[in-house]
Amino acid sequence: MADAIRGKGVISGIAIGKIMLAGQNLDGYLVNYQPESKEVESKKAQDALTAVAETLRENIDRLQKQNMVEQAAIMEAHRMMVQDPMMAQKIEEKLEENANAPQAVLKAAEEQAQMFEMMEDEYFAARAVDLRDVGKRVAKYILGVKEPELGDEKVILCGREIEPSVIAGMPTDKIAGVILGSGSTTAHAVIIAKARAIPTIVGLNKEDRIDKIADGDYVIMDGEEGKIIVNPSEEELAGYNEKIKKQQEMAAHYAQLKDLPAVTTDGVKVDLMANIGTHMDVDNALKYGAKGVGLFRSEFVFMGRQDIPNEEDQFKAYKEAVEKCQGNLCVIRTMDIGGDKPLPYLNIPEEENPFLGYRAVRISLQRKDLFLPQLKAILRAGVYGKVGIMVPMIINVAEFKKVKEFIEEAKLELAHEGKAYAEDVQVGIMVETPAAAVMTPVLAKYVDFFSIGTNDLVQYTLACDRGNANIAELYNHFNPAVLQLIQRTITSARENGIWAGMCGEMASDPNAAVILMAMGISELSMSAPSIPRVKEKIRNISSTKAKEILADVMKMEDGDEIKAYLSKVL
Amino acid sequence: MTQEVVTIENKTGIHARPASIFVQTATKFKSKVQIQAKGKTVDAKSILMIMSMGLVKGTEITIVADGPDEADAVKALKDLVDSKFGEE
Numbered sequence: 001m002a003d004a005i006r007g008k009g010v011i012s013g014i015a016i017g018k019i020m021l022a023g024q025n026l027d028g029y030l031v032n033y034q035p036e037s038k039e040v041e042s043k044k045a046q047d048a049l050t051a052v053a054e055t056l057r058e059n060i061d062r063l064q065k066q067n068m069v070e071q072a073a074i075m076e077a078h079r080m081m082v083q084d085p086m087m088a089q090k091i092e093e094k095l096e097e098n099a100n101a102p103q104a105v106l107k108a109a110e111e112q113a114q115m116f117e118m119m120e121d122e123y124f125a126a127r128a129v130d131l132r133d134v135g136k137r138v139a140k141y142i143l144g145v146k147e148p149e150l151g152d153e154k155v156i157l158c159g160r161e162i163e164p165s166v167i168a169g170m171p172t173d174k175i176a177g178v179i180l181g182s183g184s185t186t187a188h189a190v191i192i193a194k195a196r197a198i199p200t201i202v203g204l205n206k207e208d209r210i211d212k213i214a215d216g217d218y219v220i221m222d223g224e225e226g227k228i229i230v231n232p233s234e235e236e237l238a239g240y241n242e243k244i245k246k247q248q249e250m251a252a253h254y255a256q257l258k259d260l261p262a263v264t265t266d267g268v269k270v271d272l273m274a275n276i277g278t279h280m281d282v283d284n285a286l287k288y289g290a291k292g293v294g295l296f297r298s299e300f301v302f303m304g305r306q307d308i309p310n311e312e313d314q315f316k317a318y319k320e321a322v323e324k325c326q327g328n329l330c331v332i333r334t335m336d337i338g339g340d341k342p343l344p345y346l347n348i349p350e351e352e353n354p355f356l357g358y359r360a361v362r363i364s365l366q367r368k369d370l371f372l373p374q375l376k377a378i379l380r381a382g383v384y385g386k387v388g389i390m391v392p393m394i395i396n397v398a399e400f401k402k403v404k405e406f407i408e409e410a411k412l413e414l415a416h417e418g419k420a421y422a423e424d425v426q427v428g429i430m431v432e433t434p435a436a437a438v439m440t441p442v443l444a445k446y447v448d449f450f451s452i453g454t455n456d457l458v459q460y461t462l463a464c465d466r467g468n469a470n471i472a473e474l475y476n477h478f479n480p481a482v483l484q485l486i487q488r489t490i491t492s493a494r495e496n497g498i499w500a501g502m503c504g505e506m507a508s509d510p511n512a513a514v515i516l517m518a519m520g521i522s523e524l525s526m527s528a529p530s531i532p533r534v535k536e537k538i539r540n541i542s543s544t545k546a547k548e549i550l551a552d553v554m555k556m557e558d559g560d561e562i563k564a565y566l567s568k569v570l
Numbered sequence: 571m572t573q574e575v576v577t578i579e580n581k582t583g584i585h586a587r588p589a590s591i592f593v594q595t596a597t598k599f600k601s602k603v604q605i606q607a608k609g610k611t612v613d614a615k616s617i618l619m620i621m622s623m624g625l626v627k628g629t630e631i632t633i634v635a636d637g638p639d640e641a642d643a644v645k646a647l648k649d650l651v652d653s654k655f656g657e658e
Contacts, residue, residue, distance in 0.1 A: 077590040080617040087618060112618060127585070127621055307585060 009226035013199035015177030022159035038099040102139040109135020181205035197529035199223030254532035258289040268543040273525040279321035285528040292328030294525020295503035314377035322385040331388035360393035375410040382422025432456035437485035440492035454504025477506040479559035510537035511566040518550035580654035583626035588655040601637025
């Protein structure tokens with residue numbers, strides 16, 4: 001009888017395949033390692049260095065063939081660290097102290113990492129990350145821990161923590177599912193998985209359930225129920241194959257909606273757009289019938305690398321996404337990074353309250369070296385389609401005015417440099433702080449659009465951490481306080497002749513979409529796989545009926561009551 | 571022995587990418603190649619040693635080569651630094 005392991009299903013769908021572990025902790029392996037004589041350990045270390053260098057060389061060739069020049073260059077630096085005479089010398093020194101090859105490698109790498117960390121220049125300090133990465137890789141080889149390697153088969157990626165860059169760096173067609181130990185449904189790894197419709201289960205660190213899953217295990221995972229079956233029986237496989245068939249039928253039904261507009265029975269239209277993390281997600285979004293991109297999370301362009309992406313690198317990434325939108329709007333959000341998702345090369349100190357700290361536009365406005373290249377890259381990408389700039393985390397008009405000054409400066413520089421850019425780029429803000437929502441009647445005079453970011457707006461309005469399982473019930477986008485702020489924002493936009501949209505999780509809730517449409521929202525942006533569900537809901541209701549429901553909802557006093565009422569009438 | 575003094579001019583100094591190009595170039599030559607800067611002398615074929623020097627923009631370095639192809643080695647490395655490693 002196969003074991004079933006329970007977690008929290010966050011992205012539905014069924015995946016069957018082999019587990020590939022990511023982000024392993026080596027402690028367990030190190031404790032069990034039996035070292036031999038100094039000579040043998042020394043030989044092991046040398047062999048491992050050679051073998052890892054060879055693997056890296058193969059990776060570099062592959063990356064170069066795929067034209068991923070930047071990543072290839074980083075891997076090349078790693079390869080050289082592995083083969084460095086100083087690294088070999090340090091390892092020998094450590095082996096003299098303790099004849100244990102993996103420990104010696106880790107210590108040698110750590111010592112050099114610390115040396116880099118002490119350097120004042122941030123570029124050099126950030127090299128510590130590379131050295132630790134390299135050391136871990138060589139130690140893994142000696143310990144016999146397999147490097148995740150992508151074959152032809154699809155894999156189910158599993159780990160206590162999975163770095164967003166790990167998923168972002170893998171081709172869409174290679175990941176069948178994601179199993180994540182930590183509990184957050186809004187972790188970046190989950191957000192990427194959502195954009196790619198990869199079945200995902202989280203929360204398996206609880207009671208160390210995740211340890212029951214080993215590398216290479218054959219599993220069935222059900223993203224709807226949050227169930228994982230390790231080494232399933234024939235009957236279980238047959239049962240799930242039946243479910244997969246139903247899933248495909250549903251997908252076929254939704255596929256028929258792809259080219260139809262999201263319009264009510266009495267002709268009110270809403271644009272359904274996609275939230276994306278990388279330009280690679282656009283193709284997938286179009287398959288679901290997205291009419292452009294309502295949120296391009298530009299921070300992914302900044303993640304998984306060793307230094308600040310320059311204007312040229314960013315321009316390429318944005319241009320590709322813009323072109324793929326085929327004339328539909330592509331809204332690029334400027335960098336939304338803070339203490340909760342730090343970048344090694346930005347040197348943002350650890351904060352007690354990262355969500356209330358130095359983040360997003362607050363960093364951009366202080367770091368011209370970051371902000372100006374980004375704005376220039378977006379303005380240049382605007383030549384290739386229709387682009388919007390969205391500024392996150394705004395709390396007052398002054399900040400937005402400063403942003404506009406930066407944009408003017410960026411245009412001036414581009415003109416001087418003789419580079420083509422778009423003059424008509426729309427500039428709007430993400431309404432995600434209660435301050436911004438309250439001030440929308442004023443802000444509307446300055447901005448071209450509002451996009452309501454409900455993930456943070458709910459969190460800040462209700463003073464409720466969206467990742468905290470103990471208070472998860474308080475986090476409800478139907479809370480009347482939240483609904484009032486949303487309605488205020490939409491009304492402010494309409495009264496000032498600009499458009500209002502939404503790019504938070506709430507937009508993908510079909511019941512929420514109905515009342516938002518009744519409030520007068522023009523655009524809803526969501527993870528692409530949610531588009532057909534929302535579209536079907538909108539196409540099956542009249543705006544008159546939706547307005548009646550909205551009137552009832554706005555009279556209610558409690559979020560749970562509203563949620564239950566909508567489930568009943570819709 | 572051949573040597574030449576150059577100044578690092580690219581904006582980000584010799585960080586991972588330039589350092590790896592530098593070491594790759596140095597490794598192509600048979601001669602022993604060293605860099606002298608900030609009162610230290612290091613092996614130019616070791617990326618770790620080069621990066622450990624923290625060569626930021628404006629640093630003056632001396633490239634020293636000794637061996638059969640020393641003149642070519644120094645010239646190639648000098649050109650590389652002067653070209654700012656193809657960066658800004």
